[in-house]
Amino acid sequence: MDTPAPESLDANLSLEDNGIGAFSEDGGKRYFNREISWLGFNERVIEEAENSAHPLLERLRFLSISGNNLDEFYMVRFAGLVGQYRQKIEERSADGLTPTQQLEAIAIRADALIEHQQQVWSALSKSLAKQDIFVSAVAELSDSSKTWLRQHFLDQIFPVLTPQALDPAHPFPFIPNKGLSLVFDLVRQSDKLGIRELVMIPSGLPRFIRLPGESATYVSVETTIQEFSDILFPGYSVISSGLFRVIRDSDIEVEEEAEDLVRYFRSAIKRRRRGDVIRLEMGPKLAEPVVAMLRENLLHDGATESRINGLVGVGDLDILVDEDRPDLKFTPYSPRFPERIRDHGGDCFAAIRDKDILVHHPYESFEVVIEFLRQAAVDPDVVAIKQTLYRAGKQSAIIRALIDAAEAGKSVTAIVELKARFDEEQNLLWASALERAGVQVVYGFIEWKTHAKISMVVRKEQEGYRTYCHFGTGNYHPVTAKIYTDLSFFTADPRAARDAAQLFNYITGYVEPKELELISMSPRNMRKDLMGLIDQEIANVRAGQPGMVWAKMNSLVDPALIEKLYQASNAGVEIDLVVRGICCLRPDVPGLSDHIRVKSVVGRFLEHSRIWAFGNGKELPNDGAQLYISSADWMPRNLDRRVEYMLPITNKTVHDQILDQVMVANLIDDEQSWELNADGSYTRVEPSDKPFNLHRYFMTNPSLSGRGKALKKSNAVPRLSLRRRKKKA
DSSP states (O other), rough: OOOOOOOGGGGGGGGOSSSSSOSSSHHHHOOOOHHHHHHHHHHHHHHHHHHTTOOOOHHHHHHHHHHHHHHHIIIIIHHHHHHHHHHHHHOOOOTSOOOOHHHHHHHHHHHHHHHHHHHHHHHHHHHHHTTTEEEGGGGOOOOHHHHHHHHHIIIIIIIGGOEEBBBTOOOOOOOOOOOEEEEEEEEEEETTOEEEEEOOOOOOOOOOEEEESSSEEEEEHHHHHHTTHHHHSSSSEEEEEEEEEEOOOOOOOOOOTTSOHHHHHHHHHHHHHTOOEEEEEEOOOHHHHHHHHHHHHHOOOTTTEEEOOOOOOOOOOOGHHHSSOOOGSSOOOOOOOHHHHHHHTTTTHHHHHHOEEEETTBBBBBBBHHHHHHHHOTTTTTEEEEESOOOOOOOOOOOOOHHHHHTTTEEEEEEOOSSSSSOOHHHHHHEEEEHHHHHHHHOOOOOSEEEOEEEEEEEEEEEEEEEEEEEEOSOOOOTTGGTTEHHHHHHHEEHHHHHHHHOOOHHOOOOOOOSSSSSSEETTTTHHHHHHHHHEEEHHTTTTSSSEEEEESSSSHHHHHHHHHOOOOOOEEEEEEESSSOOOOOOOOOTTTEEEEEEEEEESSSSOOEEEETTOSSSSSTTOOOEEEEOOOOHHHHHEEEEEEEOOOOOOHHHHIIIIIIHHHHOOOOEEEEETTSSSEEOOOOOOOOOOOOOHHHHSOOGGGGGGTTTTTTSSSSOOGGEEEOOOO
């Protein structure tokens, strides 16, 4: 059956004016708006801050994450729409909205989200107080605490503050991105002369000050400055004071005519710091004349503002999460080092040569990836290392290993992606350090990002040269590897090695790959291959065979792929999608997506792995489904403007580990899952009589790399089954 025309759909599917947005007659019935869908994900993060199943400080962490997420949304996505609005671009999104309509819809939804954040903070602060963690007003402190705080202000805060008069003789100053500032309206006591002063709070000052004592009492830096304004402004009386904060456009657009990418980015990073203000957040005590002044000096066409009746800058609450209260945090988890490597005396190459290895982060340590490169750096038989680097963190053992390898005389090539958003400056520093050590650093394409996560090591052995490859679904970042769920696949398969070599040559020398044996890559052929795999499921159903698609990813946005999934659904293909964040596909719509179910998992760890399975005409997926891991999401940028890979998993043991364990666990989880409804809302899945938490399952069971034989033992690892999955009512 062909995909029905939009006119055949139920007219009642248009979403109401509830902040989700007024969708057009056509696109809005087929797709959710990308930006509104992202705000929906951040709402699910806030909901975890209200989840009483989490320890109290972990709930506070979720609230802080939601604040930082929202800041980045405004700095990039909202700023992009403002730019289109200012340039009078009327191009509609896939769901049919102009930039102006999207900005209006975002304003409604974001304001509700911000109000929700304040409600959650109010509730959490009360719960924290019951646990002897207080965020207090200065007036609530004891006399001894006030005395200490006053001295602290004199010693630690006062020296770094620089009040600036705001009058015709002093132009309004530049306010840094996400910087907190106070405005004071003062009267000189001697002659009653009025003056307005701006005090920018340096970013180096902690947002919250912890007072001495057994109980954890914190005071915000802004209320401390306001309390001791007599020190800052001697001889003046304070008429009013209030806090504000700005968010600036922080995206970097790469110009195709850039002659030197490194020099361009060094300049662009400096320009970004002075990007246009696209959002103004104001505290509740700012006087109206001050508000008018801020609007005049900071807001331009398309920018937005918000009066926040509570805490400005919710993301700063992460400071409180660092409080030493293990009883209010998740039980510490120490990832296991893969048994397969230990069985070979720690020799990564011997273990990989013996058999392909799957490592499941963060349940199994990312240290194995670092050790793979460390061993390569010191192994006299290793002749070459090639490595992609998208995000590597500030203190990266990966970088150290590559430097050591180059200094040991090995041929080392590093593809450093300068366009990794908000990591551009760090990546420039790493690139310089690598080049100084003799690493051949390549920056890839000007118009595309290199997002593939691949490492290859060429080693001289008795039979000749052998190449060992690592394919990851996540970044080579040791910090995020502790909180993101990702897969690492190690193999010495010559086919994978030849494909990886072609991919590297494509990036370093623009040498077009020919006859790839295993992998598909974007922007070359991944889109076509994905479409072909879904078409095959459609053909299977039409031939009387089962048809099935299981896919796990971070975001589903690409309209062409969504349309192909709709076509598959109408043909009778059963489709289960685990999409953590943005999902523009509408599930469960009669005549459009009857056979498509979408869920999102939000919990202790951030689901990040990309796994795609296609039934291949089999009754049960584990009977022979085609299975892939990838670095890509199903978004236009990943398929058309990034270098990505997708790799088929042909090793039977690894295939079963990923499909029967990781994928099934995501599908049957009912403690951290939300189901997407046809109207764009999400419903938290009700736990069954025997609730299943996929994160807890992998934390408490043997590691994937030891499950090949263990799965066959009746008393070993619990077998997972989709029969446990609770059907939607």
